[in-house]
Amino acid sequence: MxxxxxxxxxxxxxxRHDQAHISFVHEANRWFPEMARLYHFTYDSTNNWNDLNDSTLSHYQVVLFLDARPDSPAVRAAFERYMERGGAWMGFHFAAFALTPSDYPDDWPWYHHVFLGSGSYVSNTWRPVSAVFRVEDPKHPVTRGLPPTFRSAPSEWYRWSGDLRRNPDIDILVSVDSTSYPLGTGPKPSEIWHSGSYPLVWTNRRYHMVYCNFGHNDIDYEGHTNATLSQTFSSAPQDSLVMHALQWLGRRGDR
Known part of the structure; x- marks a missing residue:
């Protein structure tokens, strides 16, 4: 049957660019099809951002941004329409990156400042390490049933210009637990977090979306092999969080 x-x-x-993001994309494109078979959804992936259009999107309940965001004004407009009309989205790590000047400038105000609420990239930890996640909203379907704290897979962690805690549209689901500190190993002192409040997974109440800060595998840059040294989908509680989020988005569930 x-x-x-x-x-x-x-x-x-x-x-295309950072081997850590390339590694994550390849891992995700292996992992999600396995989950699709277990949880009865379909999973397609493409590097053709022009497929982010009204016609193609009409066949999908959930869109993922694995490692970037679209640049074309027409494609951006199509995505905005999709979300405003009730579409669902999940993004990972670099999908939220915006820094002016860079190859990914802060030139899409709706996406970075309204939809994500994070604004521009400010800094990151280094090198990729595990963090202790603290569940902030245990009643949300994305986090329901997860331990109050749990260890993540290794990643590089971003901080932002936008104050997500002061944004009434943002529901922070997971943040860095204080037992994570110091977080990062350097070598630059600025790449090690010693204190602070850092949201890592959140949703915007105005849209059906979830953003996850993780998605940057550790890579052997120093040895010049570019070998993958860590896997993003290697923490059982974190994997459960991803699947809870995807099922909540795909089924258009309410809180």
Whole structure:
């Protein structure tokens, strides 16, 4: 008997520049199809951002941004329409990056300042290490049933110009627990966090979306092999969080 798919997912990626992001994209494009078979959804992925259009999006309940965001004004407009009309989205790590000047400037105000609420990138930890996650909203479907704290897979962690805690549209689901500190190993002192409040997973109450700060694998840059040294989908509680989020988004569930 053929199983009917509960929802359909389309993932977009670039996978061109940073080997850590390329590694994560390849890992995600192996992991999500495995989850699709277990949880009865379909998963397609593409590096053609022009597929982010009204016609293609009409066939999908959830869109993923694995490692970037679109640059074309027409494609950006199509994504805005999709979200305003009730579409669902999950983004990982570099999908929220914006820094002027850089190859990914802060030139999409709706996406970075309204939709994500994070604004521009400010700094990051280094090198990729595990953090202790603290669940801030245990009643949300994305975090329901997870331990109050748990250890994540290694990643590089970003901080932002936008104060997410002061944004009434933002529901912070997971943040860095104080037992994580010091977080990062350097070598630069600025790459090690010793204190502070850092949201890592959140949703915007005005949209059906979830952003996850993780998605940067550790890479052997020093040895010049570019070998992958860590996996993003290697923490069982974190993996559960991702699947809770995807199922909540795909089924258009309420709180």
């Amino acid at each position: 053929k199983t009917i798919a509960l929802f359909h997912v389309l993932a977009f990626f670039t996978a």
